[in-house]
Amino acid sequence: MSQFIYKKPKQLQEAFSIMKENPAYSIIAGGTDLMVKMKDNRITAKVIIDVSELNDLREIKEKQGTIYLGAAVTHTEICKSELLRGFAPALVHASGLVGSPQIRNRGTVGGNIGNASPAADTIPALMAYGAEIVLASAEGVRSLALEDFFVGPGRTVISPGEVILSIEFNKLQATQAVSFEKLGKRKALAISVVNAAAFLEIDKTKAVVTKARLALGSVAAKPIRVSAAEEALIGYSLSDDKIKEVAKIVSDSITPIDDVRSEALYRKRIAGVLTQRTLIDAWKQLV
Amino acid sequence: MEEKMKIKFLLNKKNIEVEVLPNRRLIDFLRDDLDLIGTKLGCGEGDCGACTVIINGKTANSCLVLAPQVDGKEVITIEGLGDYDKLDSLQQAFIDEGAVQCGFCTPGMLLSAKTLLDENPKPSREEIMRSMSGNLCRCTGYVKIANAIEKVANANN
Numbered sequence: 001m002s003q004f005i006y007k008k009p010k011q012l013q014e015a016f017s018i019m020k021e022n023p024a025y026s027i028i029a030g031g032t033d034l035m036v037k038m039k040d041n042r043i044t045a046k047v048i049i050d051v052s053e054l055n056d057l058r059e060i061k062e063k064q065g066t067i068y069l070g071a072a073v074t075h076t077e078i079c080k081s082e083l084l085r086g087f088a089p090a091l092v093h094a095s096g097l098v099g100s101p102q103i104r105n106r107g108t109v110g111g112n113i114g115n116a117s118p119a120a121d122t123i124p125a126l127m128a129y130g131a132e133i134v135l136a137s138a139e140g141v142r143s144l145a146l147e148d149f150f151v152g153p154g155r156t157v158i159s160p161g162e163v164i165l166s167i168e169f170n171k172l173q174a175t176q177a178v179s180f181e182k183l184g185k186r187k188a189l190a191i192s193v194v195n196a197a198a199f200l201e202i203d204k205t206k207a208v209v210t211k212a213r214l215a216l217g218s219v220a221a222k223p224i225r226v227s228a229a230e231e232a233l234i235g236y237s238l239s240d241d242k243i244k245e246v247a248k249i250v251s252d253s254i255t256p257i258d259d260v261r262s263e264a265l266y267r268k269r270i271a272g273v274l275t276q277r278t279l280i281d282a283w284k285q286l287v
Numbered sequence: 288m289e290e291k292m293k294i295k296f297l298l299n300k301k302n303i304e305v306e307v308l309p310n311r312r313l314i315d316f317l318r319d320d321l322d323l324i325g326t327k328l329g330c331g332e333g334d335c336g337a338c339t340v341i342i343n344g345k346t347a348n349s350c351l352v353l354a355p356q357v358d359g360k361e362v363i364t365i366e367g368l369g370d371y372d373k374l375d376s377l378q379q380a381f382i383d384e385g386a387v388q389c390g391f392c393t394p395g396m397l398l399s400a401k402t403l404l405d406e407n408p409k410p411s412r413e414e415i416m417r418s419m420s421g422n423l424c425r426c427t428g429y430v431k432i433a434n435a436i437e438k439v440a441n442a443n444n
């Protein structure tokens with residue numbers, strides 16, 4: 001492993017100063033992605049900044065219908081949170097499918113996002129909730145739609161001196177539901193071959209979709225939304241034909257690759273299947 | 288650059304104050320610096336669970352933790368579970384049920400089982416199987432390990 005200095009700031013401001021003084025830094029939270037890269041000497045940082053105990057990054061709270069999820073909250077904590085179990089069950093489901101108990105005990109949602117793997121499990125779930133990501137630096141905070149945060153595998157729009165502070169999204173209304181599904185090679189400790197999440201809002205009297213979000217992972221260079229498929233749902237009830245039509249749009253519009261875990265052709269088919277499953281599940285929660 | 292840093296933590300119920308290199312993995316620190324070789328190094332990437340330890344009541348892969356990250360924490364390794372004169376009931380059950388073959392996965396398995404029973408003294412079979420999902424065993428096929436954990440759980444009232 002390369003040589004570095006380790007710092008664990010107690011305050012966010014202290015973290016910003018360390019970043020300013022040491023431009024060659026890497027942030028560590030749970031370390032479940034970073035440590036694997038360090039072992040392979042893929043990290044050249046001279047200073048490792050541990051954000052796992054910054055209070056500002058550790059909160060899960062709700063204010064006026066918005067849920068604030070601190071970046072350093074672990075998957076285990078997400079799974080145990082009453083608030084999230086009640087108002088973001090599909091996120092709880094996604095976090096519960098990450099790695100193993102050991103990985104979930106240390107791995108954080110901010111790390112899952114910051115690592116920017118196209119296969120990360122919480123990202124499509126959070127995108128389906130319409131989440132925004134909040135970035136903080138010495139200069140202040142800025143927020144952007146989660147889907148706009150990613151550039152490509154391992155690459156994001158985060159600037160030097162910024163940390164991921166939190167993820168924010170609205171509590172679901174009675175007319176809204178989200179569903180998440182993942183396909184891995186086995187049940188535990190499996191990175192997703194494909195994962196998918198669907199958000200539906202319906203007009204209860206007419207039983208038609210009024211709003212939809214479809215997010216998928218491991219089907220492109222970054223987690224994506226498929227807007228053509230979302231639009232095809234608006235104004236319709238979820239008939240078998242509609243589900244098949246939307247699944248086909250998803251399969252046709254994604255650009256997966258062949259890699260160690262799977263092949264592009266298989267991913268296209270599975271993306272369609274997972275789209276169907278998440279749509280049916282979200283619909284069932286509503287009607 | 289190669290400067291050691293001082294860390295203080297609770298290791299197997301004893302206060303420890305030591306100097307450690309910042310880039311030392313917890314697994315290497317335990318095995319090579321502190322001579323606690325019960326914790327095993329398998330994959331080094333979080334997949335096998337042979338390196339499992341308990342940090343503040345939760346299992347962790349010590350191959351994915353930097354030693355300085357345990358500063359101020361409580362760490363339990365397999366050496367803290369029981370010893371030859373006084374085995375933990377889980378250790379005894381693993382022996383009685385034949386849940387140990389080569390033994391490489393055993394320390395990690397025991398610590399995962401320990402945190403399971405601490406949090407949930409009466410787990411279902413399904414919960415027992417799930418609790419082992421971060422620990423690979425190449426020998427036993429898991430059934431005897433689950434039987435051993437179930438035996439201890441059944442003795443809990």
Ligand SMILES: Cc1cc2nc3c(=O)[nH]c(=O)nc-3n(C[C@H](O)[C@H](O)[C@H](O)COP(=O)(O)OP(=O)(O)OC[C@H]3O[C@@H](n4cnc5c(N)ncnc54)[C@H](O)[C@@H]3O)c2cc1C
Pocket residue numbers: 026027028029030031032033034035036051057071072097098099100103106107108109110111112113114115119120121122162163164165189190191192332333334
């Ligand atoms: C065996 C194994 C199995 C896994 N299985 C899964 C799985 O099934 N699904 C899945 O999605 N992932 C999986 N992962 C990947 C990993 O566990 C998750 O991505 C986890 O959420 C990462 O969180 P972390 O806190 O450990 O990240 P770290 O390793 O600490 O950080 C990851 C990256 O994010 C950056 N970062 C972290 N926090 C911040 C912050 N607050 N601000 C800015 N940057 C930040 C770091 O600089 C680094 O680049 C697995 C990993 C392993 C080793």
Ligand code: FES
Pocket residue numbers: 327328329330331332333334335336337338339348349350351
């Ligand atoms: S050695 Fe740590 S998980 Fe395999």
Ligand code: FES
Pocket residue numbers: 386387388389390391392393423424425426427
């Ligand atoms: S007993 Fe050999 S790996 Fe489990």
